[in-house]
Amino acid sequence: MKSLALLANPTRCARLAAKLTPFAALGATVTFVWGLALALFASPADYQQGETVRIMYVHVPAAWTGMMIYGAMALAAGISLVTRAAIMDIICVAAAPVGATFVALCLATGCLWGKPTWGAWWVWDARLTSVLILFLLYCGYMALRNAFDDETQGAKAGAWLLLAGAINLPIIKFSVDWWNTLHQPTSVLRSAGSAIAPAMLRPLLVMALAFTLYAAWLVMLRVQTIVARRRMEKTMLNARA
Amino acid sequence: MAPPRNEDKRHAREGGHPSHAASAPADAANKSTIEQMELDARLRRHDKENNCISLLRHDLAQHLRRPAEGAALILFFLIVVLILPFAIGPDPDLLRRLAPGLIWIAALLMNLLALDRLFVQDERDGTLDLLLLSPIPLPLLISSKLLAQTLAILAALIPITAIAGAMLNMSPQVLPILLLSLAIGIPSLVMLGGLLSAITATLRRNPALLTALLIPMAIPILIFAAGACDAAAMGTSPMPPLLLLAALLSFLLPTAPFAIAAVLRQR
Numbered sequence: 442m443k444s445l446a447l448l449a450n451p452t453r454c455a456r457l458a459a460k461l462t463p464f465a466a467l468g469a470t471v472t473f474v475w476g477l478a479l480a481l482f483a484s485p486a487d488y489q490q491g492e493t494v495r496i497m498y499v500h501v502p503a504a505w506t507g508m509m510i511y512g513a514m515a516l517a518a519g520i521s522l523v524t525r526a527a528i529m530d531i532i533c534v535a536a537a538p539v540g541a542t543f544v545a546l547c548l549a550t551g552c553l554w555g556k557p558t559w560g561a562w563w564v565w566d567a568r569l570t571s572v573l574i575l576f577l578l579y580c581g582y583m584a585l586r587n588a589f590d591d592e593t594q595g596a597k598a599g600a601w602l603l604l605a606g607a608i609n610l611p612i613i614k615f616s617v618d619w620w621n622t623l624h625q626p627t628s629v630l631r632s633a634g635s636a637i638a639p640a641m642l643r644p645l646l647v648m649a650l651a652f653t654l655y656a657a658w659l660v661m662l663r664v665q666t667i668v669a670r671r672r673m674e675k676t677m678l679n680a681r682a
Numbered sequence: 683m684a685p686p687r688n689e690d691k692r693h694a695r696e697g698g699h700p701s702h703a704a705s706a707p708a709d710a711a712n713k714s715t716i717e718q719m720e721l722d723a724r725l726r727r728h729d730k731e732n733n734c735i736s737l738l739r740h741d742l743a744q745h746l747r748r749p750a751e752g753a754a755l756i757l758f759f760l761i762v763v764l765i766l767p768f769a770i771g772p773d774p775d776l777l778r779r780l781a782p783g784l785i786w787i788a789a790l791l792m793n794l795l796a797l798d799r800l801f802v803q804d805e806r807d808g809t810l811d812l813l814l815l816s817p818i819p820l821p822l823l824i825s826s827k828l829l830a831q832t833l834a835i836l837a838a839l840i841p842i843t844a845i846a847g848a849m850l851n852m853s854p855q856v857l858p859i860l861l862l863s864l865a866i867g868i869p870s871l872v873m874l875g876g877l878l879s880a881i882t883a884t885l886r887r888n889p890a891l892l893t894a895l896l897i898p899m900a901i902p903i904l905i906f907a908a909g910a911c912d913a914a915a916m917g918t919s920p921m922p923p924l925l926l927l928a929a930l931l932s933f934l935l936p937t938a939p940f941a942i943a944a945v946l947r948q949r
Contacts, residue, residue, distance in 0.1 A: 584891055585895065613898075616902035620905050
């Protein structure tokens with residue numbers, strides 16, 4: 442508990458992030474090379490979709506990572522509202538563009554995959570639409586966070602928005618599920634066992650690990666940058682005063 | 683500007699100098715002081731049980747006192763409905779199919795424009811600071827404001843929806859379901875909008891940002907309302923989507939006022 446409380450200090454947290462960053466970078470590089478080798482060469486083509494199935498190894502991990510980052514941001518927002526620790530806000534600010542980029546990557550690869558398999562770049566389907574809404578929530582958070590000049594006020598407003606979005610996210614997901622569906626249902630994590638062939642599941646999971654480590658790497662880098670920038674701004678203000 | 687005002691608020695809360703509570707321009711401060719005195723006088727006149735009713739009456743009077751704003755909103759709704767046939771063509775069958783959705787979009791936009799009345803105007807003229815200092819529980823004050831806003835919007839919407847429906851050639855069996863979906867959906871929309879406008883209340887006027895934040899969150903309401911109207915048009919039961927709308931409302935009803943109160947207090 443005590444060591445956790447110590448980490449609430451942004452400078453200490455940035456120092457820890459600086460120590461962990463090389464490991465995340467190394468892990469991401471190794472898993473990317475391994476995962477891409479598996480995905481591009483060592484896994485079979487689909488009997489129906491042919492080679493286009495390989496888009497899945499980027500598409501699905503990007504979607505998982507994008508959702509996971511939003512979940513982590515909402516958790517950090519909840520903690521920041523309770524404890525008022527500045528580091529939680531810094532983590533949210535650092536993670537938002539990373540998460541938005543992963544969701545955008547998921548949407549873009551989804552379009553590329555949809556064209557050959559469904560015959561359309563975009564369809565108004567439940568899964569596509571709810572991911573698009575997730576992307577809009579990320580954009581809304583970043584726009585709101587940028588609109589405040591005062592960091593503490595912006596932190597509180599942003600945290601409340603993230604929490605409201607987190608409550609709304611499952612509602613959006615289920616409401617669009619009842620609305621219109623073309624995207625395939627859950628096939629990896631389900632109670633009846635995975636419906637995906639083991640030869641395709643392994644590269645998928647390795648790529649998911651690679652994406653997660655890559656996201657962690659980027660977020661830790663951004664945390665260091667933001668902490669450094671805020672400290673610099675404070676010193677410049679002090680020097681001027 | 684923010685730090686000195688917060689300090690004032692703290693002084694006032696400690697009972698130091700209540701007269702310093704609002705550092706807004708003098709006439710705005712005067713206006714809000716008069717409003718507050720009026721509210722206090724009304725509250726004293728009534729028993730404790732009647733407090734809620736007088737609160738609501740006060741908030742409704744705020745809407746009735748500015749009829750021009752309400753008329754402008756109604757006009758806005760009608761104009762949105764009016765331009766749609768120009769944009770998509772006057773084919774009666776097409777309009778009949780699109781009518782419920784078009785009316786819901788017009789209602790959504792009208793609701794967005796009306797959000798200014800909830801907290802932004804109060805924030806600007808300093809009334810909000812007085813409300814925060816009031817002995818009445820803040821969630822109760824907020825619930826009253828939200829209810830007054832909902833009633834005002836619904837009172838305007840229900841008659842003009844009937845007119846707009848007739849203009850768009852909507853089938854008569856859809857109209858009661860559309861009105862019902864508005865009656866259940868608009869309160870949720872007002873509460874969501876209230877939460878987001880409380881979050882953005884301290885910002886300079888930025889309606890685009892509020893729109894960008896609210897519309898994604900309003901999508902479930904729109905989906906269920908459209909589902910109910912579709913079911914009515916097809917002749918199947920509109921109950922499942924309406925019940926989901928009601929479920930959304932019954933989730934927001936006990937949570938939204940407390941969330942808004944927490945946002946306004948943490949400003």
